[in-house]
Amino acid sequence: MNATLPPPLQGLLSPRAYAHPVTRIEVVETHVSWVLMTGELAYKLKKPVRFPFLDFSTPELRARFCDEELRLNRRFAPGLYISVVPVTRTADGEVRMGGEGERIDSAVCMRQFDSSQELDRLLAAGSIEPAELREFGAELADIHAKLPVAKPDDGFGTPRRIRDTILANLEECLDACRDTKAAARLFELRAPLTEALEKRAALMQERLVAGRVRECHGDLHTRNVVRLEGRLVAFDCLEFDPALRWIDVADELSFLFSDLLAESHPGHAHALLDGYLERSGDHQACLLLAPYGAHRALVRAKVSALSARGTEDGTKRSELLTRVEAYVRCARELLAPARPMLVLTSGLSGSGKTWLARRLAPRLRAVHLRSDVERRRGREAAAQNRGPSEPGAGRYTRAATAQVYARLAERARDVLGGGISTIVDATFLRREDRMLFRELAHALQVPLFVVRCTAPDRVLRERIESRMREGNDPSEADVAVLDWQLGRQEPIEADEGLAVIEADTTSDTVLAHVLAALSRGAAADAAPG
Structure with missing residues (x-):
């Protein structure tokens, strides 16, 4: 093990070189560093090397890059990176991690962690x-x-x-x-x-x-x-x-x-x-x-x-x-060229569209876009206060809602443009909003499916009330919003030309049913002719 460190640093292989209790020291070597594992703490030393892409050849350069390593990594893992420690040599030649004496090198001190x-x-x-x-x-x-x-x-x-x-x-x-x-x-x-x-x-x-x-x-x-x-x-x-x-x-x-x-x-x-x-x-x-x-x-x-x-x-x-x-x-x-799909999970508040979208996304390798998240993002960008809005007013006006759907379409365009399937999770109660996404799918030449989520009225209300009690969901729609939606929804008509998949979210087999329907639809879309 001593051979892994140059002679001036071999004293660091002794537990006496440390101010804290050490019973065993393990050295892990890479192309440009040594890491001394002491139990609770690890110390990373830079090798005195020079390559076309880095220069650690002098103690001053190594100290500078230790400082830089600490600065950069504390942004990502402040609890892992502790400090830069001088490696010192006393008058009688004893090498220590920290302490008094001549500074001969530097090390980054970190919490040691389990590599598993x-x-x-x-x-x-x-x-x-x-x-x-x-x-x-x-x-x-x-x-x-x-x-x-x-x-x-x-x-x-x-x-x-x-x-x-x-x-x-x-x-x-x-x-x-x-x-x-x-x-x-x-x-x-x-x-x-x-x-x-x-x-x-x-x-x-x-x-x-x-x-x-x-x-x-x-x-x-x-x-x-x-x-x-x-x-x-x-x-x-x-x-x-x-x-x-x-x-x-x-x-x-x-x-x-x-x-x-x-x-x-x-x-x-x-x-x-x-x-x-x-x-x-x-x-x-x-x-x-x-x-x-x-x-x-x-x-x-x-x-x-x-x-x-x-x-x-x-x-x-x-x-x-x-x-x-x-x-x-x-x-x-x-x-390689990709052909993603666009899936709209639609339905009234409480219909289970977000629940279903969260389960579809990993199976379809899709990005999940959610109107509730987009509405909140827009509000934060405009520095508006969080709080209830009356149905049809505030952030639920037609103009505000149209802005949310426009932003969702813009984001969907970017995701689909990257070749990644996209699930847009919103009520889609108005024909105008559905047509926006039909036009998007047509422009990008990707298949479009509408998953229409449903549940009994009693279940809708129970789900909404439960979500409001828990208070940990971006959706702010309460039962008043549901009642407002019920009176203003525009049913999907045949002339809209949409492939609709019915999804009763109270069914134990709804996920398998929707996945199978999407698979059939995608296969039919890819078939020649």
């Missing part, structure tokens, strides 16, 4: 549900909202820079994978990846100007997320190259999204996406999931291929090459 709680291991063990990724997605959106914003003249996040970076990585990936089974498939990605970048160049510039390029994590994949005290947190931000972390938030989201897909966890990937989008409202990010996600998958393929070259362990090499193929396959699938 890292996300990649939780997924492999089947020990994490998609709901945790959904919550993590929402928390990631909150963090992103507070991060520093790049200025358009900083040079980060420009379409040209993004294009050059992504296509250069593709060439590096081709070189790294030249002796693998994935090499031929990689060549086929050049054209669709280039086309996707050109198609979205104007959007990239628009998002740069709009403040979507921020100082992000920079390396957000499943090995850099851990469950701490019952919730997922990201750690190990990229501190050594600003260009790798000053990126579009959509790029950051795409990294973890594609990693989950490549590791065969699509349900977790879509839960992450759904949670992020609902909290952030940045549904436009879906338009960039294909190029950014494919790029991130190819970054991981490149790293895995290079690691396979560098190991003499046959079993390890085989595992790494299997990962290469999975990442390349993920990139291909993200760039």
